[in-house]
Amino acid sequence: MKAKKITLIILGIVSLIFPLVIRSDYYQHLVIIALMWVVIGSSWNLLAGYTGQVSFGHAIFFGTGAYTAGIFVTKLGMSAWWGMMFGGIVAMVFALFVGWICFRLRGPYFALATLAGGEIIRLIVTNWESLTEGMMGILIIQSFRSKLPYYYIALTLAFLCVFVIYLVMKSKWGYYFVSIREDQDAAESMGINTTLYKNVSLLISAFFTGMAGAFYMNYMAFIDPQVVYSLHYISIMAILVGIVGGVATTLGPAVGAFIMVGVQETFRSAFFGLAPKWISQAHALVFGLLVIFVIMFLANGVLGDWGKIKRYVFRIKASN
Amino acid sequence: MALLEVKKLTKAFGGLMAVNNVTFKIERGEIFGLIGPNGSGKTTTFNCINNFSPITSGDIFFKEKSIKGLKTHKICHLGIGRTFQVVKPLSRMTVIGNVTASAFCRVNTIKEARDEAYRVLDFCNLLKEKDKLAKSLPIEGRKRLEIARALATKPELLLLDEIAAGLNLSELDEAIDLIKRIRDKGITILIIEHIMKVIMTISDRIHAINFGQTIAEGTPQEVANNPEVIEAYLGAEYAQG
Ligand SMILES: Nc1ncnc2c1ncn2[C@@H]1O[C@H](COP(=O)(O)OP(=O)(O)OP(=O)(O)O)[C@@H](O)[C@H]1O
Ligand SMILES: [Mg+2]
Numbered sequence: 054m055k056a057k058k059i060t061l062i063i064l065g066i067v068s069l070i071f072p073l074v075i076r077s078d079y080y081q082h083l084v085i086i087a088l089m090w091v092v093i094g095s096s097w098n099l100l101a102g103y104t105g106q107v108s109f110g111h112a113i114f115f116g117t118g119a120y121t122a123g124i125f126v127t128k129l130g131m132s133a134w135w136g137m138m139f140g141g142i143v144a145m146v147f148a149l150f151v152g153w154i155c156f157r158l159r160g161p162y163f164a165l166a167t168l169a170g171g172e173i174i175r176l177i178v179t180n181w182e183s184l185t186e187g188m189m190g191i192l193i194i195q196s197f198r199s200k201l202p203y204y205y206i207a208l209t210l211a212f213l214c215v216f217v218i219y220l221v222m223k224s225k226w227g228y229y230f231v232s233i234r235e236d237q238d239a240a241e242s243m244g245i246n247t248t249l250y251k252n253v254s255l256l257i258s259a260f261f262t263g264m265a266g267a268f269y270m271n272y273m274a275f276i277d278p279q280v281v282y283s284l285h286y287i288s289i290m291a292i293l294v295g296i297v298g299g300v301a302t303t304l305g306p307a308v309g310a311f312i313m314v315g316v317q318e319t320f321r322s323a324f325f326g327l328a329p330k331w332i333s334q335a336h337a338l339v340f341g342l343l344v345i346f347v348i349m350f351l352a353n354g355v356l357g358d359w360g361k362i363k364r365y366v367f368r369i370k371a372s373n
Numbered sequence: 374m375a376l377l378e379v380k381k382l383t384k385a386f387g388g389l390m391a392v393n394n395v396t397f398k399i400e401r402g403e404i405f406g407l408i409g410p411n412g413s414g415k416t417t418t419f420n421c422i423n424n425f426s427p428i429t430s431g432d433i434f435f436k437e438k439s440i441k442g443l444k445t446h447k448i449c450h451l452g453i454g455r456t457f458q459v460v461k462p463l464s465r466m467t468v469i470g471n472v473t474a475s476a477f478c479r480v481n482t483i484k485e486a487r488d489e490a491y492r493v494l495d496f497c498n499l500l501k502e503k504d505k506l507a508k509s510l511p512i513e514g515r516k517r518l519e520i521a522r523a524l525a526t527k528p529e530l531l532l533l534d535e536i537a538a539g540l541n542l543s544e545l546d547e548a549i550d551l552i553k554r555i556r557d558k559g560i561t562i563l564i565i566e567h568i569m570k571v572i573m574t575i576s577d578r579i580h581a582i583n584f585g586q587t588i589a590e591g592t593p594q595e596v597a598n599n600p601e602v603i604e605a606y607l608g609a610e611y612a613q614g
Contacts, residue, residue, distance in 0.1 A: 225481060228474040235463035242423060242457075244449035244478035244526050 072204045081200040085272065087314040088207035092214045092265040093287075094294030094306030096258040099218050101292070102300030103227070104254040105234025106156075110167030112287035113151060113174050114144040114259040118266025119281040120178060123191035128184070133193055137267040144263025145256050147174075152252040159237070168284070175282035190277030193270070203272050210268060211307070214261045219303050221257065230254050231301075262291075285337065290317075293340060297347050299354025308356050316343065374437060376401045376561050377422070377453075377530055382431035384417050384585075391417040393585035394431070399530070404552070404562045406576035406593070410605060414585040415565045416458050419532050422563075423448045423455055435530070449478060454528030456519035458535045458565070464508035468499060471507050471518060475525035489525055497521040497551065513544050520551065524560075531555060533564040537571045549575060573597065581605075 072081050093115060101107040121143040122136025155166040178185050185191070197203065221227055229250045232240040241247050270276050280286060290313065298309025320336035323329065351358040375398035384392040392414040399405045407415050421428045424445050432441050440448055463471045472490040473483075480486050494500045497517050502510060507518060516536045523531055537548045545568070552575055556562055566572040572579065572593070579596040581589040589599040596602055 224483065225477045225486070228470070228477060228486075231466055231470075232463055232474045235466060236461045238425070239457070239461035239463060239522075240474075241445040242425070242449060242455055242461075243475040243522060244446050245474070246444070246446045 068208055072201055078200055081204055083314060083318055085200065085204050085207045087311045088204075088211040089265050089268060089272075090290070090294050090310035090314055091211040091307045092261050092268075093291050094298065094310045095211075095214050095218055096261040096265075097291040098295045098300055098302075098306045099221070099230075100254050100258040102295055102302075102305075103222060103234065104230040104251060106251055106254070107160075107164045107292075108167045108258075109164045109284075109288050109292070110151070110169075110171035111258075111262055111291040112171045112282045112284060113147055113167070114262035115266040115269070115287050115291075116174065116178065116276075116278065116282035117144045117147050118263030118268075119270040119276045120185060120191070120266075121263070122267035122270035123193065123276055124184065126193045127186070127191055132196070133267070133271045134196070136270065137264060140267025140270075141260040141264040144259040144266070148255050148259030149252070151259075152255045156248060156251050156255075168288070171282065171284055171288055175278050175284075178282060179278045185278070188277060188279075190275060191270070192275045195274045196271065207268060207272075210261075210264060214264075215303065215307060217261075218257070222303070226250065226253060289340070293344060296354055297343065299357030302354065302356045305354050305356040309354065312355065316340075375399060375434075376436060377563070378434040378437075379418070379422070380432045380434065382418065382421055382433065383429045384414070384421050384426070385429045390585050392421065392582075395582060395585070395587055397580045397587075397590065399561060399563055401561055402556070402559065403577040404556055404564060404575050406572045406579040407563060407565045407582070408567075408572060408579055408596075408602075409582040409588075413582050415582065416534055417585075418582075419455060419534055419563075419565070422532065423453055449526055449528075452527070452529035453532065454523035454526045454530070455532035456516075456523050456534055456536060458538070460512070460515045460519050462507035462510065462515050462518055464506065466507055467504050468507055468510065468514075468518060468521075469494060469503040472521050472525045475522040478526040493521050493525045496524070496554070498547070512539050516540070516548075517551070520555075524555070528560060530561045530563065533562060533566075535565055535567060537566055537568050545571065 071084065075081065093111060097108060097111050118140030121140040122133045125131045125136035125139065126133045151167065151170055155163050155170065158166050179187055229240070229245050232243065232245055233247050233250060237247050266281060269281065294309040294313050295306050297312050298307065299305030316339065317336065319325070320339055321333055323332040347354065351361070355362065377399040379395060379397050382392055382395045383390065395418065407418065409415050420426045422433055424443060428441065432439055434440070435451060435453060440451065463474065466474070469490050472493055473486045476486040476489040480489065491500070494503055497520055499514065499517055499521055502514060507515070510518060520533070520536060533552070537545055540548060549571055552562065552564070564572070564576070576593050578591065579593055580587065581596055581599070581602045583605040588601045588605060589596050
């Protein structure tokens with residue numbers, strides 16, 4: 054318990070001073086992106102890991118948050134930072150609709166419905182050019198030249214998201230979410246309005262994912278539907294972040310976010326230029342292999358199986 | 374007035390009449406037994422009462438108000454708790470977690486829910502298992518967990534579906550004792566049971582069905598002596614040896 058507390062305090066200090074010590078734009082950028090994935094992964098984990106409703110469509114909320122922020126600039130002439138709050142809210146409105154349709158289904162059917170939902174919304178946004186500029190995407194002017202403000206905004210968002218979810222899971226809602234995951238019929242017979250609470254979980258999840266999307270718009274200053282509504286880069290990546298780190302754990306998705314952003318960048322850059330260029334094309338394959346590895350050997354994710362990893366490492370040390 | 378009234382209840386699965394025109398009334402404070410051979414429609418009757426599956430026709434009154442068509446969780450809030458014959462533990466939650474989740478039916482804070490869970494676990498003799506995962510309990514413990522979870526919702530009427538099945542003799546005595554203690558708390562009980570020792574000793578009245586239809590109702594003595602019951606139910610059992 055004490056070791057845990059000390060680790061958390063050190064983690065807090067390191068995350069606060071990191072960009073002051075590491076001045077490289079490149080590394081700061083990677084950590085900002087990883088922090089954004091902490092938000093998305095934790096949100097996905099609330100719905101899938103804790104509530105048992107595995108979503109293959111989190112790009113719906115991410116993309117909607119991003120476009121809300123973008124449209125605030127292009128159509129309303131307001132700051133994209135306003136879009137940050139509203140990005141979360143508009144994502145919740147979409148979530149109401151997604152929940153209304155998809156929660157009629159259970160298990161894999163729910164997952165497929167969210168997947169289809171994501172693709173449908175991507176097509177709508179692509180074709181509704183008068184509002185979204187279609188394939189052209191939306192380009193805005195960044196508010197800051199330095200990465201520091203973005204870093205601290207991303208850090209605040211990540212902290213808030215993890216902390217709020219932690220508090221929720223300690224409350225009545227948390228008990229309800231896990232009950233629904235374990236047995237929906239038993240939960241209903243225990244007096245739990247399963248439809249309502251699945252939607253509550255989805256709404257919280259969508260809110261933070263939408264905020265992350267709006268942050269992405271502000272930070273990257275450019276979005277198009279192929280990126281922010283991407284099945285592969287957003288929806289699947291959210292799942293990977295969750296399961297690699299450890300589903301149904303508080304900090305699992307945070308660990309998963311850093312691992313996955315690291316893996317993704319290693320391959321995108323073809324091992325930082327050390328390996329032949331074609332490697333960067335293979336990153337989808339590597340994602341696949343990673344998933345298989347995690348499911349086979351670390352079914353509970355890096356954090357969930359931390360004890361197992363430690364034992365294994367000690368055994369190697371002992372035999373040396 | 375009756376606490377629960379089941380009126381001309383009918384439930385069809387396609388062409389199969391699982392429950393066919395069944396009527397009974399349960400008075401406050403009694404233990405009311407529901408018996409019948411395998412597949413006679415007992416569990417289906419429970420599923421209809423808490424709208425786990427929608428009824429085909431008929432009506433159900435709880436405290437004189439129809440509860441037909443109400444959502445399952447609403448019916449629980451009105452004061453009807455139930456256990457499942459095929460137990461449904463929340464496997465990856467602790468025993469106390471299961472019961473705490475259930476206790477939120479009546480309270481809102483963690484502390485109140487925990488306190489209630491402690492009381493109920495103590496009442497059900499499950500307190501020493503409280504930190505175990507529900508999936509690690511043996512079948513007898515799981516059956517008691519079903520009861521504890523239902524009790525934590527503070528029901529006025531408790532539906533117990535074969536909670537004694539699969540228990541050994543000493544466990545049976547404990548189960549009978551538990552049921553009696555629940556009744557002494559003022560909770561009305563509707564119980565399905567195959568084991569004659571249990572149902573005959575604890576029930577105030579018994580309702581017997583076969584192929585979804587009522588064949589007898591009365592005191593345990595009356596029902597046990599009813600020729601139709603002997604033929605349909607006891608007869609079959611004796612014949613099997
Ligand atoms: N969901 C369902 N779909 C179709 N048929 C069903 C369904 N549930 C139950 N039945 C059928 O309804 C009949 C009554 O089943 P039920 O489970 O109520 O019996 P039971 O009296 O509880 O039996 P047991 O003593 O074995 O528990 C059986 O023939 C069963 O096969
Ligand atoms: Mg049954």
